[in-house]
Amino acid sequence: MNFLYILNFFCYCMLMIQYYFLNLAMIYNVCWTNFQSICKQWKLKININKTKIMIFSKGRIPRNLLFNIDGNEIEIVSSYKYLGIVFSRSGSFLSTRKYLRDQAIKAMYAVIKKSRLNNLSIECQLDMFDKAIVPILTYGCEIWGFENLDILERVHLRFCKHILRLKKSTPNFMVYGELGRCPISVTVKSRMINFWCRLQEGKESKISCLLYKLLYVNFNNYGYDSKWILYIKKIFDDCGMSNIWQSHNLFEKRWVVLSVQQRLRDQFIQEWSTEMNTSPKGLCYRLYKNVFKFEHYLSVLPFNLLITLCKFRCGNNRLPIETGRWRNIPRSERLCHLCGSADIGDENHYIMSCNYFKDERCKYLPHYCIKNINVIKFKQVCSTQNIVELEKLCRFIKSISVKVYPPG
Template sequence: MCDFCEKWKLKINSDKTKVTVFGFRRADTSTLQFVCNGQSLETVHCFRYLGVIMNYNGSFKIAIEELHKQALRAMFALLNKCRKLQLSVDVTLDLFDKLVTPLCVTVKKRIIGYWGRLLESKESKLSKIMYNQLHSLHSSGAYASPWVSQVKQILDDCGLSYIWITQKYNNINWLKKIVEQKLKDQFIQRWQSELTSMTSCDTYIEFKQEFKLEKYLMYENQNSRQAICNFRTNNTRIPKVTGRYKGLERSERMCNICDSHCVGDEYHVLFECKNVNVMYYRKKYLPKYYVYSPSKIKLILLLRSNNSGVIAKTGAFLRNVLPLFK
């Protein structure tokens, strides 16, 4: 047994123990030999600890790739089970958040939570001693620890720079809550900004003004629900969408199933298209209020509606009309 193990009365299973030499470059271990209990230990360049792969150079690239693969497998398994059990969208999303949750907000919240608990820990604790050293080096500019820099960046982004400067806060629950809320608010602001800057979302941004679960996603008819979702998110083959992939100007993306010489956008599909089948389904399904004297405002109201009857009729209309565009 080595001196360290003897001192701390540690019992190590030599068969399950490996050695990694950390450094910026991969070390030449051919001349190194590590022995435990009289048995030579295998030297490796990375190892798994508590489910996370540690690499010799301190990089977590391999760990991230592995966690990404695990998350994908978990997600596909979850979605497969949800489809078989015919679970509603809200239940599926809730399960996703609990089982997968690949959200930067959650990760940053946990970083701050750990940092906060670290500040409250005893000065004699090894992790606290290491943090104090890293913080001192960061403050002096001698060394910028990526983790310490990340903590500071998160607090700065949340308008909590004074907490970093003072290294003090009210209580851990308050800190985690305020950081989470500010990060969510920033995420929604970026989401709205990105939508506004995308010309393809010019109609979507009009009726999708809140970051929330839409009621139409709870509609029991899957085909109608899918049709509404595709229509709202430009996942269709109407001329407005396909013309973009062809490099056509918006004014040149004419409807290809009627001779009205109008741009085949959402408004045209719902209210203007003169195709016989479209006119039939429009009369059969769409509420008269929206069809009579149509306008851009009525388009927004129709696609924003939370009325179950309107959702059902809009879904039935789109389910039958969208396949006409090929």
């Protein structure tokens, strides 16, 4: 049956040859004759309804081009879904990514519904996303992962912002930072490298190995620009591991995969830190967030309190520092209107120094934070691991929110 599979694959590949290079009619006749003999030998019946012709070309297809099997005309299509992957005549996998995105969104809202019914924790919801939705988003990514992945990452960020009850406009670096999560692209690149390693160790008779060797020879010797091979090489170059690409089989494959995965994660954390330290919205956030990890308060506080704290930390509030940004007011003019101190109305001011909340501050904050206030104490208050102090901080934040911007 392996021989049958190879012949069928050969016939399929021959039918995909671009029509302006070779005489398709002649190739089709040869392939069809061979295919008929194989079907007769193995007593196989062709399903005409599922048989399609797709010609890979970015140009137009002649209207008078016809294909027939036993007098039945075979439809020429511009795209075809095979085993969950949508192939397009242009060679782009955009349709595949859109299809996987749509399927993942359906699964995502099913997970959200079950999470609400069962009052699942943030950690549990993220675990369900990784096990139920990420496999959908990354299905077959070893092949199409070299293309733009933004359409998939938006699903990831939508889910993260939804479970934290954050606005869509919340900066992505805050979402990644609070949850300690890396983008989907890290997973995709790691899986591509893993697939590349398997191609190196696979049986030489496998079609995937044969095709890779053909691509690699053409890429190395004849200047053929394979997007997939170029992307694999780029991953190694970006990770500072170009020697692995050049030597191919001289390294242990498991070590290669783990090393690439770790370096991709480290690179993202560096990019995250750079964006946080250069973003205007990160001025307060970077005072209490300097370690890329899942925040402790998300796993110990009741849901209503952790949402209050998360929104406050991520700028989802109506303090003057935020409302002034919506109205394009210069930062220096976004002042507190409660205490008359001419200080900027940001998170640090209301938590640590606004005289209007002097009594609440004594009630909710530890005594060591009230005297000789400074940035270090503000960081201690916002990043404390003590559950009692966290709960009191959340109640203080609720009091601030009501009085700074009363409801209605």
